[in-house]
Amino acid sequence: MSKLTFARAINAGLRKALENDPKVVLMGEDIGSLGGVFRVTDGLQKDFGKHRVVDTPLAESAIIGTAVGLAYRGYRPVCEIQFDGFIYPAFDQIVSQVAKMHYRTQGRVKMPITIRVPFGGGIGSPEHHSESPEAYFTHTSGLRVISVSNPQDAYTMIQQAIASDDPVLYFEPKRRYHDKGEVDETADLLTALPMEKARVVTTGSDVTLVTYGPLVKTAGDAAMAAADEGISVEVIDLRSLAPIDFPVVEASVRKTGRLVITHEAAQSGGLGAEIAASITERCFNYLESAPVRITGFDIPYPYSKLEMHHLPDLDRILDGVDRALGRGNSLSGLEG
Amino acid sequence: MLTDEVGQDAYKAPNPGISAENPRRTGGNLVQLISPEGERISHPEFDLWVSDVTDEQLCSLYEDMTVIRRIDAEATALQRQGELALWPPLLGQEASQIGSGRALRDDDFVFPSYRDNGVAYCRGVEATDLVRAWRGNASSGWDPYRHNIATQQIIIGSQSLHATGYAMGIQHDGADSVAVAYFGDGATSEGDVNEAMVFAASFQVPVVFICQNNHWAISEPVRIQSHIQIADRASGFGIPSMRVDGNDVLAVLAVTRIALDRARKGGGPTFIEAVTYRMGPHTTADDPTRYRDANELEDWAAKDPIARLQTLLRNKGLLTEEVEAKTQAKADEVARELRAGVINMPDPAPLDLFNHVYSTPNSWIERQKDHYSRYLESFSGSTQEGAL
Ligand SMILES: Cc1ncc(C[n+]2csc(CCOP(=O)(O)OP(=O)(O)O)c2C)c(N)n1
Numbered sequence: 001m002s003k004l005t006f007a008r009a010i011n012a013g014l015r016k017a018l019e020n021d022p023k024v025v026l027m028g029e030d031i032g033s034l035g036g037v038f039r040v041t042d043g044l045q046k047d048f049g050k051h052r053v054v055d056t057p058l059a060e061s062a063i064i065g066t067a068v069g070l071a072y073r074g075y076r077p078v079c080e081i082q083f084d085g086f087i088y089p090a091f092d093q094i095v096s097q098v099a100k101m102h103y104r105t106q107g108r109v110k111m112p113i114t115i116r117v118p119f120g121g122g123i124g125s126p127e128h129h130s131e132s133p134e135a136y137f138t139h140t141s142g143l144r145v146i147s148v149s150n151p152q153d154a155y156t157m158i159q160q161a162i163a164s165d166d167p168v169l170y171f172e173p174k175r176r177y178h179d180k181g182e183v184d185e186t187a188d189l190l191t192a193l194p195m196e197k198a199r200v201v202t203t204g205s206d207v208t209l210v211t212y213g214p215l216v217k218t219a220g221d222a223a224m225a226a227a228d229e230g231i232s233v234e235v236i237d238l239r240s241l242a243p244i245d246f247p248v249v250e251a252s253v254r255k256t257g258r259l260v261i262t263h264e265a266a267q268s269g270g271l272g273a274e275i276a277a278s279i280t281e282r283c284f285n286y287l288e289s290a291p292v293r294i295t296g297f298d299i300p301y302p303y304s305k306l307e308m309h310h311l312p313d314l315d316r317i318l319d320g321v322d323r324a325l326g327r328g329n330s331l332s333g334l335e336g
Numbered sequence: 337m338l339t340d341e342v343g344q345d346a347y348k349a350p351n352p353g354i355s356a357e358n359p360r361r362t363g364g365n366l367v368q369l370i371s372p373e374g375e376r377i378s379h380p381e382f383d384l385w386v387s388d389v390t391d392e393q394l395c396s397l398y399e400d401m402t403v404i405r406r407i408d409a410e411a412t413a414l415q416r417q418g419e420l421a422l423w424p425p426l427l428g429q430e431a432s433q434i435g436s437g438r439a440l441r442d443d444d445f446v447f448p449s450y451r452d453n454g455v456a457y458c459r460g461v462e463a464t465d466l467v468r469a470w471r472g473n474a475s476s477g478w479d480p481y482r483h484n485i486a487t488q489q490i491i492i493g494s495q496s497l498h499a500t501g502y503a504m505g506i507q508h509d510g511a512d513s514v515a516v517a518y519f520g521d522g523a524t525s526e527g528d529v530n531e532a533m534v535f536a537a538s539f540q541v542p543v544v545f546i547c548q549n550n551h552w553a554i555s556e557p558v559r560i561q562s563h564i565q566i567a568d569r570a571s572g573f574g575i576p577s578m579r580v581d582g583n584d585v586l587a588v589l590a591v592t593r594i595a596l597d598r599a600r601k602g603g604g605p606t607f608i609e610a611v612t613y614r615m616g617p618h619t620t621a622d623d624p625t626r627y628r629d630a631n632e633l634e635d636w637a638a639k640d641p642i643a644r645l646q647t648l649l650r651n652k653g654l655l656t657e658e659v660e661a662k663t664q665a666k667a668d669e670v671a672r673e674l675r676a677g678v679i680n681m682p683d684p685a686p687l688d689l690f691n692h693v694y695s696t697p698n699s700w701i702e703r704q705k706d707h708y709s710r711y712l713e714s715f716s717g718s719t720q721e722g723a724l
Contacts, residue, residue, distance in 0.1 A: 033627040034555035057525035057561050058492055058553050086491065089527060124421045124472060126450075128490050268700055297704045299693050304421055304472030309686045309708070319711060330711040 001184050007040050007177040009151035010116075012185055013158035014041065014078065018048050024162060025070060026053045027063055028080030028116075037082055038118060038177055060090035067113045068097050076112045076162055084119040085128025091136070098167045099142035114161045115169045119147075120214045120264050121311055122175035124304040131301055132265035137169050138242040138274070145242040146195050147171040149216035151181035153239065160195040168195075171241075173214030198245035200252065204234035207321050208252040210261045210275055212238040215312060219262060222317040233321060241271060249275065250282050257288035258324040262312045267295040294320040366579055366611055369586040372639045374647025376586075385590040391654050397438065397585050398649060399663045401430040401642050404454040406667035407463055410674050411453075411470070415620045419678050420470045424451045428583070428615035431641030432548045434458065435588025436516075436610070439596060443513040445502050446485040447495035451548075452518045459485040463670050464677025473681055493519055493526035496545060500532045503541035503605075514542045514599040522553025524569060525561045533573040533607070542599035544592070545570070545607045548582060550614035555627040570607035582612030583641040613639070686712060 004012065017024045026041060032055035035042030045053035056063050060081060067077035081087045087094075094115065101111045121130030137145050144166050148154040154172070161168035193199060201216060202223045211219045216237045223233035234252050238244060253259050259279055261272040276291035294312045302310050322329035369386065371377055389397075408425050415423040426433065429451070437458030440446065448455050453466050461478050468477035469488070476487035489495040499517035506513055523529050524547060536543050549566050551558050562569065570577035580591045588610055595606035613636035617624050649655040690705040 029553075030555045032555070035626070037554070037621075055556055055560055058522040058556070059525040059527060061527050062525070089491075126422060126469060126472075126490060127475060267704070297689060297708070298698075298700050299689055300475075302689050303469065303475050303684070305684055306686065306689050309689055316711065319714075330714040331707060334710075 001182050003180050004151050004155070004183045005178050005180050006148075006151050006154050006172075007038055009155040009181070009183050010040050010158050010172065011042060011044070012183070013155040014044060015047075016185075017078070017159050017162045018044065018052060021076060021162075023074060024052070024076045024078060026078045026080070027056050027067060028054075029056060029058055029063075029082050031055060031080050036080060038174065040116075040118075040172070040177075041080065060086055060088075061093050064090040064093035064098060064113075064115065068093065068101070068111065071101075071111045071113055072109060076114075078114045078116065078162055080116045082118070083125075083129045084117055084131040084133055087115075087117055087133055094137070094143070094167075094169075095140045099140045101142075102166070103142055110165045111167045112162070112165050113167045114158070114164075115167070116158075117169060117171050118174040118177075119171045120173050120175060121301060121307050122214065124307070126304070127301075130304075130307065132263065132296065134169070134171055134241055135265055135270050138271060142167070143242060144168045144196070144240070145171070146240050147173065147213035148239070149173065149176070149213055149237050151179070151183045152187070155183050155185065156187050156189060156192045157195045157239070159189055160192070163189065164195070171213055175214055176217065179217070193239075196240040196243060196245060198236055198238045198240065198248040200234060200248065201237050202233065202235040204232035204256065206232045206256055207258040207260055207324050208234050208236060208249065208256045209317070209321070210236045210238060210249055210259065211263060212241060214264060215262050218312065218314060219317060222314045222321070225314060225318060226321055231321060231325065244271075244275065244278070246278055246282065249279060253279055253283050254286045257286055259287065259291040260294060260317070260320045260324050261291065262294040262317055262320070264296050264311055266298045267293055268298050270295060289324050289326060292320045292324045366581040367587045367591055368581040368584050369590060370584045370644055370648055372583075372644055374644050374651060376648060382587065382590045385593045386586050389586070389589070391652070394586075394645075394649065394652075395654055395659050395663075397434055397589075398642070398645050398655075398659075399666055400434045400438065400454075400458070401585065401645065402663050403667045403670050404430055404434065404457050405642060406671050407453065407457065407466065407674060410671040411467055412616070412620060414467070414675065414678055415470075420467055420620075421472045422619055422621060423467075423470055424619045425614075425616035426451050426454055428613045428636065428641070429548055429550055430454055431585040431645075432546075432582040432588055432610040432612045435585040436518075436546055436592040436608070439589050439592035440516065441513065441596070442484065443511075444484065444516060444596070445499075445513065446516045446518065447499040447502070448485060448488055448518045449492075449495065449520060449523070450488045450490050451520070452488065455518060456483070456485055456488070459483040461485065462677070463674035464681070467674065467678055468681070471678060471681060473684055493523040493528040493532075495519065496523070496529045496532035497535070499545075500536045500541060500543050500605075503536065503543035503599075504539055507539065507541050512542075512600040514544055514596050516544045516546060516596075518546045518548065520553060521547060521549040521551065521558045521566055522556065522561050523547070524566055530573075533570065533575055533605070536605035537574040540602075540604035542602075543605045544595040544599060545575075545605065546592070546610060547608065548610050548612055550582075550612050552614055552618065552624075552628070554618045554622065555624075565609070567607060567609035575605045575607050577607035577609065579609045579611060582610030583639050583644065585641060585645055612641075 031041040032045040272293035433454030437455040465477035468474040496517040499515040503515040567577040567579040578591045
């Protein structure tokens with residue numbers, strides 16, 4: 001076991017993948033001598049060479065589009081999109097090509113492409129540097145979408161993503177890059193929890209609180225604060241956003257009877273809506289109150305002086321928990 | 337490698353035979369009217385385009401460059417002091433921005449990138465407005481229609497399409513103004529910039545593409561973006577191009593005037609590569625020592641755009657104590673204005689979050705705004721209680 005930051009843990013996972021499989025190739029802007037703007041690829045070009053860790057021209061559509069060609073030829077490209085907001089120039093290649101190739105060719109052509117995306121807010125950045133675009137991709141069949149929440153998962157799940165024969169969008173919560181945690185670098189990928197599985201982080205009996213990525217920590221803190229008030233919150237880290245491991249959420253909701261979902265992305269058309277609807281379909285009779293969503297607002301990601309109002313924090317989550325429990329909350333007395 | 341080539345042939349004399357009607361590519365040679373040693377190099381054709389520049393105007397170009405360097409230094413300091421979240425310095429690119437910015441007419445419309453603060457200054461944007469977004473207080477600092485310059489673009493290359501579209505509008509309207517897009521060398525790799533050139537050439541619209549080749553795209557040298565000189569890319573799209581010494585304010589002024597004049601007369605798009613150098617970091621969050629050789633910086637410091645004009649002015653006897661004092665006083669004044677503007681900038685109100693998402697009320701957002709204001713009120717209630 002070693003104590004690693006989130007960023008180092010991903011770095012260690014990438015290193016392992018490069019060592020284990022000569023077909024793994026890293027591509028992206030500034031990932032070479034600079035080691036990426038977040039230093040996630042630090043030292044990898046030095047150790048594996050410019051052909052395995054490729055500084056690409058500044059062209060996102062080309063980064064993903066050429067990865068498609070590399071995958072055709074048996075490579076396993078790992079593409080870095082520098083920031084969430086810069087994935088859109090590559091959107092067409094991702095949703096029209098990467099996602100559909102396996103289906104289109106009836107399984108003959110595999111797209112084992114991993115797309116790493118630092119995402120989410122909370123670091124005081126300018127425009128286009130704090131977005132949560134995951135729902136665009138969960139809406140597209142053929143893509144796997146995962147988001148990691150701690151260094152150990154970051155380490156194992158990047159390797160699972162690279163090993164997957166399906167294309168994987170790997171969302172890294174950038175505001176957690178410097179958080180440290182224990183990482184077992186000898187962890188066996190075969191026995192580790194598969195990346196498509198959700199995990200119960202904290203068990204509880206009153207409310208199920210579902211989240212992923214950057215908010216797992218916040219949700220855990222909220223559960224602790226709730227415990228002080230005698231409320232028992234079960235926190236679930238989805239880990240996989242497409243497909244979602246509904247059985248784990250379902251089992252929890254059957255136990256607690258109440259569901260709160262929290263994410264940074266805007267509410268309308270977001271994952272919270274999908275989870276609320278699916279759980280309502282699956283366990284309507286077990287629900288004691290309507291599912292509650294605590295999310296970013298339906299606005300463009302705001303300038304940094306206001307981002308703390310946009311991002312769900314501990315208090316807003318607790319307010320949502322109160323709502324699910326029918327306790328006094330900021331919306332008490334309002335209908336609908 | 338392109339970087340080496342630029343170093344070697346950076347100061348050859350330009351090709352003859354270039355005019356507004358025929359601004360054909362300059363064959364790898366840089367247009368230059370002031371040498372790095374501060375001597376005026378005369379050129380029969382390009383001279384024509386700056387023959388009206390009086391001594392007084394030369395001094396005012398010097399003042400502009402000095403002022404924007406000062407704004408840049410002050411903003412960098414403000415960032416270091418925690419007053420700005422981030423700042424993208426333009427140190428070294430003053431001649432490219434002032435030379436081109438001062439060539440524009442008021443009714444021309446600029447589409448800049450995040451680094452083009454000098455161009456914005458030329459358009460009359462207030463110093464404080466330059467930093468509003470970098471402080472995190474607003475999404476943008478100014479009204480585009482007030483200054484005829486769009487807000488700064490962070491998505492690399494996007495604005496080149498906007499400029500081309502604006503130029504299509506000018507063409508439809510039968511006007512003789514020009515749309516100008518500014519972007520970096522790295523941007524020329526993006527699809528958007530290439531698509532902008534396709535449209536601009538197809539429709540022959542009045543747009544000028546100004547690429548400031550500052551040799552680096554964050555950590556990536558220009559050779560990663562282009563195997564040929566950037567200016568040569570344009571010819572593949574059927575767009576004439578010029579390659580100019582971007583540290584020579586007079587030469588930049590001349591080529592920009594040529595391109596603008598051509599556009600006004602219905603001649604269509606022109607591509608300008610201003611060969612310059614980013615002497616500072618990419619942004620205040622960057623560490624250039626990880627990727628850049630210190631010698632390279634030294635070589636380029638010797639070609640400093642301001643020092644060069646200073647020598648020329650001194651040799652012409654124009655750099656009087658009075659001119660220096662006036663220039664410094666102006667720089668001091670703008671820097672003071674910027675600092676005071678930043679320190680006194682009021683924080684935005686929480687509910688500003690919900691403003692301007694749509695031009696007319698939207699029920700989803702109204703509901704969220706209402707809910708969030710109730711949520712905020714629930715705190716003020718509890719504080720009061722606590723205070724009792
Ligand atoms: C579409 C997109 N991809 C990536 C980035 C991240 N990024 C910001 S600036 C930059 C380098 C740009 O270099 P260049 O175009 O040469 O302009 P310069 O910054 O040197 O003025 C990169 C990669 C971005 N802003 N937009």
